[in-house]
Amino acid sequence: MxxxxxxxxxxxxxxxxxxxxxxxxxxxxxxxxxxxxxxxxxxxxxxxxxxxxxxxxxxxxxxxxxxxxxxxxxxxxxxxxxxxxxxxxxxxxxxxxxxxxxxxxxxxxxxxxxxxxxxxxxxxxxxxxxxxxxxxxxxxxxxxxxxxxxxxxxxxxxxxxxxxxxxxxxxxxxLDPLTGARNRRAMEEEVAVALTAHARSGRPVTLMVLDLDHFKRINDRFGHEEGDRVLRRFVDLVKRSTRATDRLFRYGGEEFVLLMEHTDEIAVERAFANLRRRVHAELRARGEAVTVSAGAAVLRHGETREAWFARADAALYRAKQAGRDRLVLDAPPPA
Known part of the structure; x- marks a missing residue:
């Protein structure tokens, strides 16, 4: 065909x-x-x-x-x-x-x-x-x-x-049946739409990869039922901390992807700061604080889906290496 x-x-x-x-x-x-x-x-x-x-x-x-x-x-x-x-x-x-x-x-x-x-x-x-x-x-x-x-x-x-x-x-x-966030199938479809919209309008769109820090310890210490509760609570916090137009997807395990249209570097840093405050204040595993790390990348003109995700993943890795509980934003290309 x-x-x-x-x-x-x-x-x-x-x-x-x-x-x-x-x-x-x-x-x-x-x-x-x-x-x-x-x-x-x-x-x-x-x-x-x-x-x-x-x-x-x-x-x-x-x-x-x-x-x-x-x-x-x-x-x-x-x-x-x-x-x-x-x-x-x-x-x-x-x-x-x-x-x-x-x-x-x-x-x-x-x-x-x-x-x-x-x-x-x-x-x-x-x-x-x-x-x-x-x-x-x-x-x-x-x-x-x-x-x-x-x-x-x-x-x-x-x-x-x-x-x-x-x-x-x-x-x-x-939808992911555990958390209610969109699943990977929905993510692939909506990312494809975002790429097309960006190519047409040129408006900024950002991909943020979120990962709950030391989540395996929560499952090991308190059991998977508590780990599942933390995941559901985290999704609820993200939804309440972001705009209605932002879409959250469960990427796998404790890793999530947030697709944010009309969002540049300054806006994504502000959005993560707001989410981080809520997580610090409200997210607990049997009374113990839970933190989140994130890597973000603003889509570049003509960039492929694979390259965009790779930059966001690499930024998340740097956030983990730098001590967790932070956002690392992939730097824009030099002028």
């Missing part, structure tokens, strides 16, 4: 929301554009133009998402486009166009947050009621209104349930 295709398939497997947006981009080409061509062939230029605009309004956000843009923004634009396009086609084609609102009601719940999808569904259902002459009788109006409401309701329930199950599976696949 060509590397380009393999890379595309990997991104689709790893990112559910990107795969959904991509499916809609394909739908814009395969399912909607032919209707635009048909409308033009029939001489219905207004409806054909709307079809082309709807297809374009789906494809462009999909391309934007693939180029690293916000999935929230791409999904919101597609959802608004779906609803507005369905109402426009209904206004132009009457009852025939009304059928396009049903897939819009369904699809929106899978590309935007439920609250937004509910708002758009309400706007679409209500908006469809105001087109004059679209319904033959009050009974027909009530039937269409009821079926649209039920479609939106079932889509809401299914989307909520699917999202819950997906989150549970993601937690099983990406």
């Amino acid at each position: 060509p590397p380009f295709i393999a890379s595309l398939l990997f991104r689709l497997r790893q990112d559910f929301r990107l795969s959904i947006v991509s499916v809609f981009g394909a739908i814009g080409v395969v399912a909607i554009l032919p209707f635009g061509l048909l409308r033009f062939a029939q001489g219905n230029w207004a409806a054909g133009t709307v079809d082309f605009l709807v297809a374009l309004g789906i494809m462009l956000p999909a391309v934007y998402a693939w180029r690293g843009g916000s999935l929230d923004l791409a999904g919101l634009w597609i959802a608004i486009n779906n609803t507005a396009g369905s109402l426009a086609i209904t206004a132009l084609l009457g009852k025939t166009g009304l059928y396009w609102l049903f897939p819009a009601l369904l699809s929106n719940f899978f590309i935007v947050r439920p609250a937004i999808a509910v708002g758009l569904a309400s706007a679409g259902i209500v908006g469809a009621q105001f087109h004059p002459g679209i319904f033959d009788s009050p009974g027909q109006r009530a039937t269409v209104l009821t079926t649209q409401f039920l479609v939106a309701l079932f889509a809401y329930i299914f989307a909520k349930r699917t999202a819950l199950q997906r989150r549970m599976l993601e937690e099983i696949a990406t």
Whole structure:
């Protein structure tokens, strides 16, 4: 398989929301554009133009998402486009166009947050009621209104349930069961994303490797149950000492990795000082103090994942050699 295709398939497997947006981009080409061509062939230029605009309004956000843009923004634009396009086609084609609102009601719940999808569904259902002459009788109006409401309701329930199950599976696949920190699999994925983001934006991103000092002694003296408690307590301290955007991973044993975006040398030293104070004040093994050593490296332009980790690991080794309970920051290259 060509590397380009393999890379595309990997991104689709790893990112559910990107795969959904991509499916809609394909739908814009395969399912909607032919209707635009048909409308033009029939001489219905207004409806054909709307079809082309709807297809374009789906494809462009999909391309934007693939180029690293916000999935929230791409999904919101597609959802608004779906609803507005369905109402426009209904206004132009009457009852025939009304059928396009049903897939819009369904699809929106899978590309935007439920609250937004509910708002758009309400706007679409209500908006469809105001087109004059679209319904033959009050009974027909009530039937269409009821079926649209039920479609939106079932889509809401299914989307909520699917999202819950997906989150549970993601937690099983990406979280360390002992500490609740992310695992190495999650780390490899998020480091790859950080490398790509840095290459695009140039914003600083730092890798900090943390290691609890003399942890083997804790297990030997107090048992593995106490050692496990110390690990869980340490993870809790790290989470409370760092920003919500910082991601903590259990690298193995008592070693952890902290990925810190938008963080330069000064910021990482400040972050470790804050963590160190908390560890000194709150981390104990049967009443005895526990300390932590760290090595950190700010990503350099064009640097590989392996070289970045090697610098952080080497910095951690120097911290251990210098007496532990400290941070060693890998020095930037000479100017």
